[in-house]
Amino acid sequence: MTIDWASMPTYNTIMAVAAGVGLLGLVQFFRDVLRRRDGVSTDGWALNFGVLGTILTTTGLHMTLTWPLAAGGFPFDNIIFGETSLGFGVLLLAAALYLWRRGSDALVGANVAEHLARVARPVSIFVAFLGGALIAIAIAGVRYQLFAAPPQEPISGAFAQWPLVEAIFMSGLLALVGVGAIAFPFAVRSVEAGRTKAAPVVIAGWSWAVSGTVVGLFGVMNFFTHIGLIVNTM
Known part of the structure; x- marks a missing residue:
């Protein structure tokens, strides 16, 4: 198989690393707020x-508006990776802008977590609906057996003849992120x-901590597997 990579740029490698670290960062930030007196x-x-946020917004926006993966027969991946990365990227940029404008003194004191929760409450609705979108993507992934790597791709390609394996893995991973977002x-x-150990807090924290770690590591692995795929299909 030969792929015209000039007409199908792919960069979900850096997107996966940024998304994974972003999820982990949100969890660690909240832990710091609770623990650092x-x-x-x-x-x-x-x-x-x-x-x-800059990485995810720029790459997600480009993928959402131009559909670069359609040329290779994967138009659905532009929705799955592009639109979700765009939404998450803009949310991270908004968080960055807020923290930069508030300054360090705003996050000192006993009621910091409650204050940040009040600030995040309006945008939490968008986060929840993005979580619902991830659940929908996960269902589609299993229903249509998406995410299967071609046999020319190292490591992931070993499961090419069993497309449901990677479909279940990737769909389950996206669903886990979605569960945290809905919570x-x-x-x-x-x-x-003031209930910082309530069930929704624990569910959101662990969902994003686990999924963020796996997404980030999967992105790291893809820097090798995608390079191998390109070399094997040029």
Whole structure:
């Protein structure tokens, strides 16, 4: 098989790494807010979310508007990876802007978590609907057996003759992110009420911690597998 890579640019490698680290960053940021009595450095977190948000917004926007993966017969991947990355990227940029404008002094004190929950409550509705979209993508992934790598791709291609294997893996991973996103509005309301260990908070935290780790590592692996696929199909 030969692929015209000049007409089908793919960059979901860096997108996966940024998305995974972004999810982990949100979990770690909230932990810092709860544990650091001397305050949280908003400068560092603003830089972190700004860098990751810029990567996801620019690549997600380009993929959403131009559909580069359609040329190779994968138009659905532009929706799956492009639109979800765009939504997450803009949310991270908004968080970066807020933290940068507020300054470090705003995150010192006993009621920081409650304050941030009140700020996040309006946007939590969008997060929940994005979570619903991820669940829908997961269902479509299994129903139509998406995400199967071609046999020319190292590692992942070993399962090419069993497309349902990678469909279940990727769909389950996206669904896990979605579960955390759907739980997020309830987690926000729990934190706002001072219940930082309530079930929705735990569900959102662990869902994003686990899925973020796996997504990030999967993106790291894809830097090898995608290069191998390109070399094998040029």
